Amino acid sequence: MTRLRIDGTGGRVLVQDLGRPGFAHLGVAPSGALDRGALALANRLVGNPDGFAGLEVVLGGLRFASDRDLWFAVTGAWGSVRVAGREVGPYRAARVRAGEPVEIGTAQRGLRYLVAVRGGIDEPTTLGSRSRDTLAGIGPEPVDAGRVLAVGPEPATSVPLLDDDAAYPPPVGAVVLGLLPGPRADWVTDAALAALHESGWRVSASSDRVGARLEGPALERRVAGELVSEPTVAGAIQVTGAGVPTVLLADRPVTGGYPVVAIVDPASLDRLAQVRPGQEVRFRHA
Structure with missing residues (x-):
């Protein structure tokens, strides 16, 4: 062997x-x-x-x-x-x-x-x-x-x-990711959804295999508090009570109580895996 x-x-x-x-x-x-x-x-x-x-x-x-x-x-x-x-x-x-x-x-x-x-x-x-x-x-x-x-x-x-x-080396500039609607999009304001799609976001240094935390404008919640825990999927974007979005990844919890306001297109998750801390990501409708 x-x-x-x-x-x-x-x-x-x-x-x-x-x-x-x-x-x-x-x-x-x-x-x-x-x-x-x-x-x-x-x-x-x-x-x-x-x-x-x-x-x-x-x-x-x-x-x-x-x-x-x-x-x-x-x-x-x-x-x-x-x-x-x-x-x-x-x-x-x-x-x-x-x-x-x-x-x-x-x-x-x-x-x-x-x-x-x-x-x-x-x-x-x-x-x-x-x-x-x-x-x-x-x-x-x-x-x-x-x-x-x-x-x-x-x-x-x-x-x-x-x-x-x-050979397809990862990009060095802003990385564009496809975005799908989430089941709890109504838990944030219309302005927050617009900011998610229109803003440039930075991947936080605190990101890991569980989730990629995004740094940018706070997303205003329309509904306070947490949900009864719901199943999660890879790419789900949860928004905390403070308005911080996190993209759940492969080692995520299988359920979560933060609202999922959008989902990164599965076809974009490989690109997200190669984004370095501090690098910019932008979202477009998938």
Whole structure:
């Protein structure tokens, strides 16, 4: 069995696959990679099925080595990727020989790298998934330096031939996200809904995998107080009593009492996963 030795982590590193949907009745969120498209692409680059587990790396700094020759790929955020000191670049499959160090530099664009290795990260599953749920504390523990991770057997498919057309680095300016109506839009004023659509918002540094808090004008509530808890979905924009909007993400609570006034289009959630703290987002009708 191939093994990866983690020599350094920099930002937070988590094992993630495409998640564990279908367990909300048990109080368990789907979790999974925040940039699902990036994980699927990284897997395809090394010939894995889309749902194989990889590593989600915040901002970079990951260093690892394999005890056997291994194919790997890095997608999502955009930055330096080196094997034994030589640049191989992101968004392409690269082969590393046994013992050669791999180093992922600080992201120049985007926030989260997704790293796939051929065969996938073979950590134990919980409710059918290898994803770490940071709110519930289930799934593989966060990856620290010194950890050794098992790699699964190689799939039957070969490493495909792909060119640079597969590379779509995250934008550096304002990121536009599609917005759908929410079930409790009537809990805020018409002026608040207009501000949500027309204002520029900044992603707060206090954002995480549970939710992305947005900094901007306070959204005036028409109805005070909280709801009886209702089911939540990824992309739901809840507004607190103080008028602060938060976009719920993969590790969200499965129910919540703040009104959901709008929902980020599911097609936009991968883009939101790559927005750095302080970067601007704007909404348009989906």
